[in-house]
């Protein structure tokens with residue numbers, strides 16, 4: 001199995017362990033802060049994230065607390081991400097009129113109507129673009145599309161017909177289905193069309209998927225960093241999900257701009273550049289790690305430990321999942337981890353900082369194994385084998401039912417029912 005990345009960079013992040021390393025880590029961060037100040041970029045600390053809370057908590061380093069708050073200037077193409085400059089685009093770079101003009105001669109053919117097809121198709125349609133959907137006639141997606149207002153024969157067609165009518169072919173089938181349908185789709189990708197993905201999977205793992213696009217078409221991706229349902233809900237809130245964009249083939253010479261434009265058209269908020277390889281590897285690692293698999297494992301391990309030592313389900317669930325998702329994690333999302341630590345007791349803060357190293361060390365080994373398994377194609381192989389089974393949906397329903405039936409999640413159902421918003425009386 002060929003490995004995409006033959007050499008892996010030494011880990012860019014080394015959590016300081018020894019007192020010496022901590023000292024040098026602090027002096028390094030002071031130097032970085034000084035360099036950061038000198039390059040003119042400034043960073044604002046949200047007004048609601050009052051300095052007094054942070055200063056009292058001693059969270060801000062002394063040098064940062066002394067200088068005026070720094071603001072990261074917006075609306076520029078280059079922004080500073082923790083000291084590394086990256087190119088970003090924002091949705092207000094592509095107002096609706098500009099999108100409509102740019103895509104005036106295009107028909108966006110959304111192939112597949114799962115979570116992403118639903119979100120991206122409806123957002124592009126609401127942006128006024130000419131969008132059609134192509135799925136298996138009479139299948140679950142066909143019925144779902146009709147429920148969302150797509151009309152058979154008008155903007156809803158069997159897959160092949162939609163591809164023939166489309167100028168930008170958005171392959172939003174499941175990754176396994178992209179492989180299975182490729183022999184049908186490939187001949188329909190005629191010169192001048194654009195092939196679009198939301199994941200680098202099929203193109204990068206071509207040894208397994210056999211997905212090799214024709215050489216005379218643009219091949220681009222826009223990968224929303226979140227569920228297709230959230231792609232839709234954030235768009236309806238007037239916001240947008242963050243997405244990465246990449247170009248695999250640029251025959252027209254306009255593929256880079258097209259990728260950014262379509263990322264905005266499908267409802268993205270801010271957009272950053274990647275490559276097909278980096279998108280698929282980071283995405284497969286993320287969903288198996290912190291985003292889904294890793295957090296599931298940590299929830300289960302903590303809940304089980306508490307229960308084995310006699311804590312009740314209500315106590316074990318609240319201390320593991322409910323407080324995390326309802327109170328503490330949202331603070332990380334709004335203001336960062338240091339803010340959340342500062343908002344908790346000094347007792348919690350001391351223990352959390354002390355135990356970070358143990359969890360980091362235990363998980364770093366797992367993440368290295370995971371990264372290797374993704375980069376060498378093993379995870380892609382596993383995914384294709386399982387998701388290509390004819391009864392893959394039924395198999396997942398059985399596995400998800402087993403998760404749902406675990407005590408932790410049955411307890412969770414009761415806890416959720418007790419939330420104020422669930423008790424309107």
Ligand SMILES: NC(=O)C1=CN([C@@H]2O[C@H](COP(=O)(O)OP(=O)(O)OC[C@H]3O[C@@H](n4cnc5c(N)ncnc54)[C@H](OP(=O)(O)O)[C@@H]3O)[C@@H](O)[C@H]2O)C=CC1
Pocket residue numbers: 111112113114115116117135136139140141142171172173174175177180181198199201223224225226227228229
């Ligand atoms: N889910 C997400 O939030 C994210 C997904 N992505 C990427 O977006 C793409 C689409 O993912 P997602 O929206 O989750 O789609 P799903 O994985 O849910 O795939 C469902 C779609 O694939 C179709 N399909 C499945 N098997 C076949 C087949 N054998 N022949 C024809 N059609 C088939 C289904 O049609 P039918 O109903 O007829 O079976 C349905 O329209 C993938 O590349 C994914 O990696 C990227 C970011 C996030």
Ligand SMILES: CC(=O)[C@](C)(O)C(=O)O
Pocket residue numbers: 224225226227228283287291
């Ligand atoms: C929602 C998302 O970004 C995932 C987890 O990568 C996916 O659904 O593939």
Ligand SMILES: [Mg+2]
Pocket residue numbers: 283284287
């Ligand atoms: Mg994914």
Ligand SMILES: [Mg+2]
Pocket residue numbers: 224225226283287
């Ligand atoms: Mg993802």
